[in-house]
Amino acid sequence: MGSTTLIEQTTDLSTPPGGEPPRHEDLYAKRKQIYPKLAHGKFRMVKWIVMAVTLGVYYGLPWVRWNRGEGIPDQAVLADFASEKFYFFFIELWPQDIHYMAGGLILAALLLFLVTSLLGRVWCGYTCPQTVWTDLYIWVERAFEGDRAARMRLDNAPWTANKLARKFGKHIVWLIIAFWTGGAFILYWHDAPTVASGWFTGDAPLTAYWFAGILTLTTYFLAGTMREQVCTYMCPWPRIQGALTDEQALNVTYRYDRGEPRGPKRKSESWDNRGDCIDCNQCVQVCPMGIDIRDGEQLECIHCALCIDACDEIMVKVGRPKGLIAYDTQIAVAARNEGQTPPKHRLIRARTVVYAVVMLAIGGLMAWGLATKSTIEANVLKDRSPPFVTLSDGRIQNGYTLKLVNKASEPRTMLLSVSGPEGVSYKVIGMEHDGEGVLELPVEAFGVDRYRILVSADAGAPRRQVIFTVRDGVTGETDVNMSSFRGAEQ
Amino acid sequence: MTDETKDIDQYSGVETTGHSWDGIKELNNPLPRWWLYVWYMSIAWAIVYMILMPAIPALPGLGTNTKGLRGHSDRAEVAKAVTELKTARDAQSVVLLDAGLETIETDRTLQQFALAMGESAFGDNCATCHGAGGRGAIGYPALADDVWLWDGSLDGIEYTIRHGIRHDTDDGTRFSAMPAFGRDGLLKRSEVDDLAQYVLSLSGRSEDSDAVARAAPIFQQQCSTCHGENGTGDRTQGAPNLTDAEWLYGGRVADIEATIYNARNSHMPAWDDRLDDATIKAIAVYVHSLGGGE
Structure with a gap:
């Protein structure tokens, strides 16, 4: 399109100044398929057990029954959105108790901090759902396609009926597991037997189908095809990890002091002047993250300890002591490398003590709160507009809304009394009352009732506070609310 | 992009982005390719969205924005939602029609319903002059105190709401006129x-x-x-x-x-033909509850 002279002025367009243009491949890297080899040993066994327990809890918990009495769900763990209640065994939380939820999350976070500073990323390595389900999916993959070498051969082989059948079978089983995972999720939000049977007759709520569908897809993709990429690219935890772990934390560590210099070794060769690492690459082959633990601490490492099992097996074979890769601390490895005796591993350190103390404090507060939780709750909201009015006789009047919560399963009568400013008198809209003394307020079972209260006092009386006391005459439970009383001079 | 300007990290052998923060540099590792695919999918989705939904603003000569195949309109959605809400409310508020004002105020269920409905309707229609919570203003009576110009009973309040004060077109309106003693020369x-x-x-x-x-x-x-x-x-x-x-x-x-x-002869409009019966009753109960109901 351009003129000839313009082209002549420029240099050869195929090689722009400054060398080769960046190639597409350089900008975007294709994922390298990882073929983790099956490891055998202590930690593999621990992971199988943890997998069985965590999956058992996840799939089984909604089916556990817990008798709470007539008219209340008997599911042990249930987030009942329809009636705005959360049940956890003996604990029953109302929306007003949301701070227990926050407290629970804070406790969980602190527990993660504590465990991480003691034992490194055991959460990532053993109990994270991403790890557990990926492990389960790899187990299925292995059942259909064989171990690492067989899987690599199969992927490189041309498509045959055999390959098709194996791949098809694997994905079908993956989808079934994914569906069970999504299906189990919705059981936590509805009565499990009802929603499970309603599911197949089309009687389950629409949200149940939606969430089951979404969870099915996420499980299938996260554990089936995305796997280690979730940990490396999507999960914030490996980043937070950097701030929580320290040189005192037990991490899966390659003991370079013992392993280096590494290299292949013939049987006839002596172990003198060389490290114990024979560069057999077993630790790399079993790694579900596809990394080399010998490169040191790295973000991708989920500390699943499978490389420990793999390495120990080899060490036994070549007649060297186990533990070339082991749970160890950075300072211990560094000390040995310098020829010093490593310091004793200290579980009690400033940060572990702080985490533990804070956890105990919050846990104690929550336990105390739950143990003394009342079945009545009164909240007084003062009118903001107008803050007060002057009555025709000169008295000052303030308006309040009393919100009464009855968490019991039968209707109750609460006794209200109001005290405070001099000459105080009060009335409740819609109730007969002489202005002083106790007034009976009915509240329905599981009810939240609002009462509008008008409190008046002498104009000149010193006044700052008005106290609303609500008492259950039968159980004696009492909730005292204080609110301010405003007048013109303030 | 010449080799001289390339900054290679000594340890990893990977090119850095060349940016340095307190001596820390970022490796220019390639992005995962599936990210690129997600980006392509977003573009494809954007095109589908623009076809289905109103997306392109009014261009010169076009007069209006593109409507999209689905013909979606937020305005129509809101109108529909308002109608649905009104239908649902009417079904509920019918209980107020048959009950007397006294009953509404003393029956716990009716009272809570009427107060909630009245508060909302008061905020929409009355608070402009009478203030939030009926706090009043110069020239606009406070409804939270016990001073009433005409009538502070439930029925009286309802009557005032229905017929207004000095509202010309309502025959039942509350009416009186104070003479302008000075302006009209009645007094020196x-x-x-x-x-x-x-x-x-x-x-x-x-x-x-x-x-x-x-x-x-x-x-x-x-x-x-x-x-x-x-x-x-x-x-x-x-x-x-x-x-x-x-x-x-x-x-x-x-x-x-x-x-x-x-003289002062201020006005309040009659709400009889502006609000439905249930709403007027709810507002009457609400105003009565504000602080000075008789």
């Missing part, structure tokens, strides 16, 4: 000033006893017909009680003088 300026002192004296606030004495016969002659011999007002005519601490148009001498000179 000095007499108006004396009367203001007299009105103040009714609540014990005047310091000019001479003026009060001069104005006493004028008050009996001109004012007592409506405001009463003792100035305690007359609710049948909406004549305010002049002896209390409540001053709708201000309680300073100048305010009272202005009121006598020019």
Whole structure:
């Protein structure tokens, strides 16, 4: 399109100044398929057990029954959105108790901090759902396609009926597991037997189908095809990890002091002047993250300890002591490398003590709160507009809304009394009352009732506070609310 | 992009982005390719979205924005939602139609429903003048106190809402007219000033006893017909009680003088044809609950 002279002025367009243009491949890297080899040993066994327990809890918990009495769900763990209640065994939380939820999350976070500073990323390595389900999916993959070498051969082989059948079978089983995972999720939000049977007759709520569908897809993709990429690219935890772990934390560590210099070794060769690492690459082959633990601490490492099992097996074979890769601390490895005796591993350190103390404090507060939780709750909201009015006789009047919560399963009568400013008198809209003394307020079972209260006092009386006391005459439970009383001079 | 400008990290052998933060550099590792695919999918989705949904604003000559194949309109959605809400509310508020105002106020369920409905309707329709919570303003009566110009009972409040005050087109409207004593020449300026002192004296606030004495016969002659011999007002005519601490148009001498000179005859519209019966009843119960219901 351009003129000839313009082209002549420029240099050869195929090689722009400054060398080769960046190639597409350089900008975007294709994922390298990882073929983790099956490891055998202590930690593999621990992971199988943890997998069985965590999956058992996840799939089984909604089916556990817990008798709470007539008219209340008997599911042990249930987030009942329809009636705005959360049940956890003996604990029953109302929306007003949301701070227990926050407290629970804070406790969980602190527990993660504590465990991480003691034992490194055991959460990532053993109990994270991403790890557990990926492990389960790899187990299925292995059942259909064989171990690492067989899987690599199969992927490189041309498509045959055999390959098709194996791949098809694997994905079908993956989808079934994914569906069970999504299906189990919705059981936590509805009565499990009802929603499970309603599911197949089309009687389950629409949200149940939606969430089951979404969870099915996420499980299938996260554990089936995305796997280690979730940990490396999507999960914030490996980043937070950097701030929580320290040189005192037990991490899966390659003991370079013992392993280096590494290299292949013939049987006839002596172990003198060389490290114990024979560069057999077993630790790399079993790694579900596809990394080399010998490169040191790295973000991708989920500390699943499978490389420990793999390495120990080899060490036994070549007649060297186990533990070339082991749970160890950075300072211990560094000390040995310098020829010093490593310091004793200290579980009690400033940060572990702080985490533990804070956890105990919050846990104690929550336990105390739950143990003394009342079945009545009164909240007084003062009118903001107008803050007060002057009555025709000169008295000052303030308006309040009393919100009464009855968490019991039968209707109750609460006794209200109001005290405070001099000459105080009060009335409740819609109730007969002489202005002083106790007034009976009915509240329905599981009810939240609002009462509008008008409190008046002498104009000149010193006044700052008005106290609303609500008492259950039968159980004696009492909730005292204080609110301010405003007048013109303030 | 020449080799000289490339900054290679010594440890990893990977090119860095060349940016340095406190000596820390970022490796320029390739992005995962599936990210690129997600980006492509987003572009594809954007195109689908633009076809399905209103997406392109009005271009010159086009007159309006593109409507999209789905014909979606937020405005229509809102109108539909409002209609649905009104239908749902009407179904609920029908319980208020059959019940008397007294019953509504004493029945716990009806009361809570009416108060919630009344608060919302009051906020939409009444709070503009009467203020949030009926706090009132100069010239707009406070509804939270126990001072009532016309009627503070449930039925009286409902009547006022329905027919308004001095609302020309409503035959049942509450009506009275205070003469503009000064402007219309009924009283001399000095007499108006004396009367203001007299009105103040009714609540014990005047310091000019001479003026009060001069104005006493004028008050009996001109004012007592409506405001009463003792100035305690007359609710049948909406004549305010002049002896209390409540001053709708201000309680300073100048305010009272202005009121006598020019008169005050403010208006409230009739809501009978603007709000449905259930809403009016709910507002009546709500206003009655604000603080001074009789």
